[in-house]
Amino acid sequence: MPNIIHIETSTSVCSAALSSDGVVQCHFESFDGPSHASLLGAYVKELMTFARDKSIRVDAVAVSSGPGSYTGLRIGVSEAKGLCFGLGVPLIAVPTLELLACTTLFKNYFEEDVLYCPMIDARRMEVYAAVYDNALNLVAPVEARVIDENSFADLLATRRVVFSGNGAAKCKEVIKHENAIFVDGIVPLATDMLALAERAFREKRFEDVAYFEPFYLKEFVATTPKHKVL
Structure with missing residues (x-):
């Protein structure tokens, strides 16, 4: 294994x-x-020191590719690209919502055939969300959704749907349906990326290091202060 x-x-x-x-x-x-910005470089330096001490040759770098925080994604992808260039290894992109769905699936057991809807908080009642089945096939595409009481009503009418991620917490009081299941404590972590990253490596699904960009989903909009400082 890589x-x-x-x-x-x-x-x-x-x-x-x-x-x-x-x-x-x-x-x-x-x-x-x-x-x-202050932590990631230090983390990577420690990982490389560990790899050298254990004579582990790095075969690839995997990075969570979004959607998510604009700044966070930019920092992560920049660090990953730098490593790939420096080590001469391929880059693997792991979709963030698929990672959340995979983590939810592995850490929870449901007897029946359920759907998984990971959500990332995107301000107010908006979330970045997608829906996956037990095989991590897309049932509903990745998109930005404004959540109300009718959200996912078509799916909930026939299937149980497991909601997770930091965007799901604020939806508990809005999506009131007997088929809605909310799982707390699911966050995207590097330690949970193995299965998806190793599958991509086996299938040789690598990104172009020079041109790869994160999947921001929405354009970054800079805001200006309401009051000028004199």
């Missing part, structure tokens, strides 16, 4: 990991807020 460095910076959580032979060998993560 040796892969995994980078995840799509939300306020910053994490990085090194896997070898399908097992996480070393990892770092912070849940203390968006401090990716």
Whole structure:
């Protein structure tokens, strides 16, 4: 199995990991807020030191590709590209919502055939969301949704839907349906990227390091202060 460095910076959580032979060998993560710029470089440096000490040759770099935080994604992808150029290894993109769905599926067991709807918070009642089946096939495409009481009504009418991610928490009081299941505590982490990254490596699904960009979904809009400082 390949040796892969995994980078995840799509939300306020910053994490990085090194896997070898399908097992996480070393990892770092912070849940203390968006401090990716100051933490990620140090995490990667520690991972590379660990790899050299253990004589582990890095075969690829995997990065969470979005959607998510514009700044977080930009920092993560920039770090991943730098590693790929420096090490001469391929780049693997792991879709953030697919990662969340995979994590939810692996960490929870449901007897019946359910659908998985990971959500990333995108201000107010808007979320970035998609719907996957048990085989991680897309049932509903990745898109920005404004959540109300009728959201996902067509799917909920016939199937149980498992909602997870930091966008799902604010939807509990809005989506009131007996087929809606809310799972807490699911965040995108580098340590959970192994299965998707290794599958992409086996299938040789690599990105063009020079031209790859994160999937922001929505354009970044800079805001200006309402009051000028004199």
